[in-house]
Amino acid sequence: MADQNYDREVDLLVAGAGAGGMAAALVSALEGLEVLLCEASSQVGGTAATSAGTLWIPGSRQSIAAGFADSAEAAETYLDAIIGAQTSRHLRLAFLRTGPDAIDYLAARSEVVFRPCGRHPDYRSNQPGAAVSGRAIIPEPFDGRVLGRDFERVRPPIDEFMVLGGMMVGKDDIPRLLGRFSSFANFVHSAKLVARFLSDRLRYSRGTRLVMGNALVARLYHSLRERDVPILFETSIEGLVIGADGVTGAVLRSGGKSLRVRARKGIVLATGGYAHNASLRGAFMPELGRARSMAVQSNRGDGIALGQKAGARVAPEEHRSGAFWSPVSVTRRPDGSTGLFPHLVMDRAKPGLIAVNASGRRFVNEADSYHDFVEAMFASHKSAPTIPAYLICETRFVRKYGLGAIHPGTRSLAAVERSGYLVSAGTIEELARRISVDPAGLRETVRRSNEYARTGVDLDFAKGETELNRFNGDPVHGPNPCLGPIEAPPFCAMQVWPAEIACSTGLATDEDARVIDRGGRPIPGLYACGNDMASIMSGTYAGPGITLGPAIVFAYRAARHAAARASHGRENRGSAKVA
Numbered sequence: 001m002a003d004q005n006y007d008r009e010v011d012l013l014v015a016g017a018g019a020g021g022m023a024a025a026l027v028s029a030l031e032g033l034e035v036l037l038c039e040a041s042s043q044v045g046g047t048a049a050t051s052a053g054t055l056w057i058p059g060s061r062q063s064i065a066a067g068f069a070d071s072a073e074a075a076e077t078y079l080d081a082i083i084g085a086q087t088s089r090h091l092r093l094a095f096l097r098t099g100p101d102a103i104d105y106l107a108a109r110s111e112v113v114f115r116p117c118g119r120h121p122d123y124r125s126n127q128p129g130a131a132v133s134g135r136a137i138i139p140e141p142f143d144g145r146v147l148g149r150d151f152e153r154v155r156p157p158i159d160e161f162m163v164l165g166g167m168m169v170g171k172d173d174i175p176r177l178l179g180r181f182s183s184f185a186n187f188v189h190s191a192k193l194v195a196r197f198l199s200d201r202l203r204y205s206r207g208t209r210l211v212m213g214n215a216l217v218a219r220l221y222h223s224l225r226e227r228d229v230p231i232l233f234e235t236s237i238e239g240l241v242i243g244a245d246g247v248t249g250a251v252l253r254s255g256g257k258s259l260r261v262r263a264r265k266g267i268v269l270a271t272g273g274y275a276h277n278a279s280l281r282g283a284f285m286p287e288l289g290r291a292r293s294m295a296v297q298s299n300r301g302d303g304i305a306l307g308q309k310a311g312a313r314v315a316p317e318e319h320r321s322g323a324f325w326s327p328v329s330v331t332r333r334p335d336g337s338t339g340l341f342p343h344l345v346m347d348r349a350k351p352g353l354i355a356v357n358a359s360g361r362r363f364v365n366e367a368d369s370y371h372d373f374v375e376a377m378f379a380s381h382k383s384a385p386t387i388p389a390y391l392i393c394e395t396r397f398v399r400k401y402g403l404g405a406i407h408p409g410t411r412s413l414a415a416v417e418r419s420g421y422l423v424s425a426g427t428i429e430e431l432a433r434r435i436s437v438d439p440a441g442l443r444e445t446v447r448r449s450n451e452y453a454r455t456g457v458d459l460d461f462a463k464g465e466t467e468l469n470r471f472n473g474d475p476v477h478g479p480n481p482c483l484g485p486i487e488a489p490p491f492c493a494m495q496v497w498p499a500e501i502a503c504s505t506g507l508a509t510d511e512d513a514r515v516i517d518r519g520g521r522p523i524p525g526l527y528a529c530g531n532d533m534a535s536i537m538s539g540t541y542a543g544p545g546i547t548l549g550p551a552i553v554f555a556y557r558a559a560r561h562a563a564a565r566a567s568h569g570r571e572n573r574g575s576a577k578v579a
């Protein structure tokens, strides 16, 4: 492509305004670069906007200041134990060494600020180096009103994560809302939340008190606006311009027209991974996991496909799993559409719930991480149909703890039963028949699990024996906070399926997020972060926030590397070609 064919020239072009892309754009702007961000959809935030917003950052200053001592070395021991010392180790070390600095950098120079989660155990909490507290941080809540009319540019969370048709509820809010009549402080907190929401609804399409992933992306967006970083909405990257000295520009598509952008210092691919690209899904996921995805529809694998065309190496062979998984139930929304509810932390570990396959047998420690739960579904399906699997409990359990999209405290289950979301019956055998599970198998499984509830020891899957299990159990239930009987009718069942919440396989990179070619050399001028970059966890789910943590840290590393990089020599610009 000749010089004069460019429509625009910047230092850095970033593709994708999710967590990774906005962080890369923000850091490069803070480093003094002229940056342009393009976003395929009409809103910022991507899947990150719908996420819990947790970042896994061992040794963050925020956590240490709050009294949770930790170190990169302890986290290194942990990752070596669960992933293996060879795979991507240099990337993990770069991540661990830079994590706290990246978070401090953002907190000091922008509105992207975090607080420690406190107790939030690693997901393989019985392994060497695992921590019970201090590694997870979350964004401070954000007041969306600060964005004015641009608030509508922030992608909302999924419907199932909001109450009253548009109010966000953080994890800390849940006990206070549920116990709103049990103390004056809870009542005031709940009343304030609802009053704020009602006032928001006079001017905005949803509540403006943002928490979790929505707070993270709104904070990133606000910081970009404050620094006048231009964002081209409904503009997709669709080609890379490659010259003798690497990637020098890109072709964007906006409103049916092509826009050619020269990028003096490089391009960051942050288009959210391959979730909705059928052929990459076929290549990187087990067949049984291909049906459902929690990612936003606009994540079509563009970054990975462009990287591949530019000669990049995609790194599936090092990945134990091509994706990070959660069991999901399929909800029916009031408008007739369906949604997916991820069973992350609220229900599976509570006492009085088991998960079974079509033989009526348990196949997993239900209180293990959502990723490990789905991996166990895949393994069990080889010998007995386990996709879908069923969560079995009493309806009393549902009212007390909630189940999937059914909130705790829900009095009438009639509507969810009518829609088929929940199936109930007066006996275990009748329930089994209604969900086409072997009645004798289920009866025997319930008998065994009731025995374990009494003794407090799960002889089959050791449920309740790790910090993670107990953290998500019911602390006031004994003798084991994760084991309870299923004996009082009516009984009920909910179908769950595998869905990915993030991609693991992606473009291979070096420590500065530079995309690596098939010969192992960095492709000059091409960076990847977020789910476009191969996960440093190699398909193992180490703890809360292991996709957003690395997304932000490698965005930071990419932006700073690009800022330190010399601009492309003008002499090479005429010899470039579009890939």
Ligand SMILES: Cc1cc2nc3c(=O)[nH]c(=O)nc-3n(C[C@H](O)[C@H](O)[C@H](O)COP(=O)(O)OP(=O)(O)OC[C@H]3O[C@@H](n4cnc5c(N)ncnc54)[C@H](O)[C@@H]3O)c2cc1C
Pocket: 015, 016, 017, 018, 019, 020, 021, 038, 039, 040, 041, 043, 044, 045, 046, 047, 048, 049, 050, 051, 052, 053, 054, 055, 056, 235, 236, 237, 238, 270, 271, 272, 273, 294, 295, 296, 298, 299, 300, 301, 302, 303, 342, 500, 501, 502, 503, 529, 530, 531, 532, 544, 545, 546, 547, 548, 549, 551
């Ligand atoms: C319910 C749920 C909870 C989760 N909770 C957590 C959590 O607490 N912690 C954690 O670490 N992870 C969590 N995740 C996973 C996390 O959300 C993702 O890993 C993360 O959002 C990936 O960030 P990203 O920047 O790569 O992609 P995204 O945030 O999805 O952003 C990608 C953006 O790129 C845009 N785009 C796509 N193609 C193009 C193109 N060609 N040109 C321009 N733009 C393009 C998309 O429209 C999108 O806006 C959760 C996921 C789900 C579904």
